[in-house]
Amino acid sequence: MPPVAVGVGLPWDVEVDDAVAVLARARATYGDTFVVESGRDRYLFTFSATGVESFYALPEEQASKGVADYLMLRRKLPEEIFDGRRTLPGTLFRKGDVASYLVNLERALDTTVAELGESGTTDVFALTRRLGHRMGLASWAGPGCADGQVFEDLVVAFDALDGADAFVHPDGMRAVAASGQAAERSALARIVELVGDSLQAPIDEQSLFGRIVGAWADQPDVVRRQGIGYDVALIHVASMSNLASALGWALIDLVEHPDLLAAVRDGDTDLAGRCSLESIRLAQRSIMARTVLSPVTFDVGDAVHEVGPGATIATLLPLTNQTPALGHDIWDPDRWNRHRFVDTAGLASPQLVTSFGHGRHSCPAQPFSLSAMTMAMTRLVSTYDLTGQWRTYPRPVPAQIGGVARSAEPCPVSYVRA
Numbered sequence: 001m002p003p004v005a006v007g008v009g010l011p012w013d014v015e016v017d018d019a020v021a022v023l024a025r026a027r028a029t030y031g032d033t034f035v036v037e038s039g040r041d042r043y044l045f046t047f048s049a050t051g052v053e054s055f056y057a058l059p060e061e062q063a064s065k066g067v068a069d070y071l072m073l074r075r076k077l078p079e080e081i082f083d084g085r086r087t088l089p090g091t092l093f094r095k096g097d098v099a100s101y102l103v104n105l106e107r108a109l110d111t112t113v114a115e116l117g118e119s120g121t122t123d124v125f126a127l128t129r130r131l132g133h134r135m136g137l138a139s140w141a142g143p144g145c146a147d148g149q150v151f152e153d154l155v156v157a158f159d160a161l162d163g164a165d166a167f168v169h170p171d172g173m174r175a176v177a178a179s180g181q182a183a184e185r186s187a188l189a190r191i192v193e194l195v196g197d198s199l200q201a202p203i204d205e206q207s208l209f210g211r212i213v214g215a216w217a218d219q220p221d222v223v224r225r226q227g228i229g230y231d232v233a234l235i236h237v238a239s240m241s242n243l244a245s246a247l248g249w250a251l252i253d254l255v256e257h258p259d260l261l262a263a264v265r266d267g268d269t270d271l272a273g274r275c276s277l278e279s280i281r282l283a284q285r286s287i288m289a290r291t292v293l294s295p296v297t298f299d300v301g302d303a304v305h306e307v308g309p310g311a312t313i314a315t316l317l318p319l320t321n322q323t324p325a326l327g328h329d330i331w332d333p334d335r336w337n338r339h340r341f342v343d344t345a346g347l348a349s350p351q352l353v354t355s356f357g358h359g360r361h362s363c364p365a366q367p368f369s370l371s372a373m374t375m376a377m378t379r380l381v382s383t384y385d386l387t388g389q390w391r392t393y394p395r396p397v398p399a400q401i402g403g404v405a406r407s408a409e410p411c412p413v414s415y416v417r418a
C-alpha cells in the first residue's frame with residue numbers, strides 16, 4: 001500500500017484552494033505515488049516515469065477509462081443520456097468526416113467575422129466557445145441548428161447541460177445533485193425538441209447527422225426522436241470539453257508573441273499546429289483516470305502494487321507536463337516536431353508530457369482539432385489586429401481538475417480589421 005495523503009481530498013468532496021496545488025503539495029510530501037481517500041472514493045495517484053507508463057498501458061477491460069469518465073460526468077449529466085447511445089463521439093473522425101467539419105468551420109468563421117464587424121472588444125473564450133458551438137452543431141446536429149434563433153436556443157441549452165462543469169466547477173456538483181439535475185434535464189429535453197424539429201427538413205444521408213438518424217430508423221417516432229437528440233447531445237458535449245478552450249489559449253499565447261503571430265498570419269500552418277500543441281500542453285488540467293474493474297498488478301518503478309476493484313488509478317497532467325527544472329513551464333512551440341514533443345532531455349519518460357494523451361485512449365480527435373485550431377487562428381489573426389487587454393496572463397479556474405483550463409477571469413481582446 002502506498003502512503004495515504006492525510007487530510008487531502010478532491011474538490012468534489014472538500015473545499016480546496018487550488019485542485020492542482022493540493023495534489024502538488026501531496027506529491028512533495030509523499031513522493032511520486034500515494035493514495036487519496038476522498039468522499040467514498042479511493043485514488044492511487046502516480047507521477048513516476050514507470051507509473052505513468054504503466055498507467056497508459058492499462059487494459060480497458062481491467063482498468064476502464066470509459067467507466068472513470070462516466071463516473072465523473074454523471075455528476076453533471078443526467079444518467080439517461082448515457083443509456084443506449086447508437087453513435088458515439090469516438091466514431092466521428094474518419095477522413096471524410098473531418099473534411100466536412102472543416103467546411104463547416106470555414107462557414108462558422110465567416111459568420112464570426114460578420115458578427116465581430118470592423119472593430120471592438122470581445123472575450124477570447126466567449127468568442128471561441130460560440131465558434132465551437134456553431135461549427136459543431138453544423139457538423140452533427142440537424143439542418144438549421146447552426147443558424148438563427150434555433151442556434152441561439154441550442155447554445156443556451158448546451159451551456160446549461162455542459163458536462164465539463166463536472167471537472168471545471170467540481171465544487172458546484174453538490175448543488176447540481178441537490179437539484180436532482182433539474183436544469184440539466186430541462187436543457188436536454190429542449191435539445192431533443194429542437195433537434196427533433198430539424199428532422200422535418202431534407203437530410204443528407206451521407207452526413208454525420210444522416211447516419212445518426214439512420215441508426216434510429218427502426219424505432220417508433222418518440223423513441224427515435226429522443227435517441228437522435230441524445231446522440232447529438234452527447235457528441236456535442238464531448239466536443240465542448242476541450243477544443244474551444246484550447247483555441248482560446250492558443251490565441252492568447254500568439255497575441256503574447258507578436259513575431260510568431262506574424263508568421264502564422266503569413267500562412268505558416270506547421271508553426272500554427274506546434275503553437276496549438278504547446279498552448280494545450282501548458283493549459284492541460286486533465287486528471288487522467290482509470291476505474292479498476294478486476295485486480296491489477298501496477299508497477300510504479302520502486303514498488304509494485306496490487307490494486308483492487310473499485311479503486312481509481314490516476315495521474316494529473318499539469319504536474320508532469322510542466323517541470324520548471326527542465327524549463328517546461330515556459331511556452332515554446334519549438335519543443336514540438338510535427339505532433340511529437342521532442343524536448344525530452346532530462347525527462348525520465350517521453351510519456352510524462354502530453355497534450356492529447358498516449359496509448360490506446362489517446363484523443364481520436366487530435367488531427368481534426370489541430371487542423372481546426374490552425375484554420376481558426378490563421379483566419380482570426382489575418383483578419384484582425386488583436387490587442388490583449390488582460391493585465392496579467394490569465395489564470396485557470398482554481399478548482400478545475402480535468403480538461404483544458406478555463407480562464408478564472410474575463411479575458412478581453414480588442415480587435416481592428418487589418
Ligand code: HEM
Pocket residue numbers: 065066089090092235238239240242243246280286288289355356357358360361362363364365366369404
Ligand atoms: C484541443 C482539443 C482536445 C484535447 C486537448 C483533447 C484531449 C484528450 C486527451 C488528453 C484524451 C485522453 C484522455 C485519457 O487518456 O484519459 C482524449 C480522449 C478523447 N477525446 Fe479528446 N481532446 C480534444 C478534442 C476532442 C474533441 C473535439 C472530441 C470529440 C468531439 C474528443 C473526443 C475524445 C474521445 C472520444 C476520447 C476518448 C478516446 C478513448 O477512450 O479511446 N476530443 N482527448
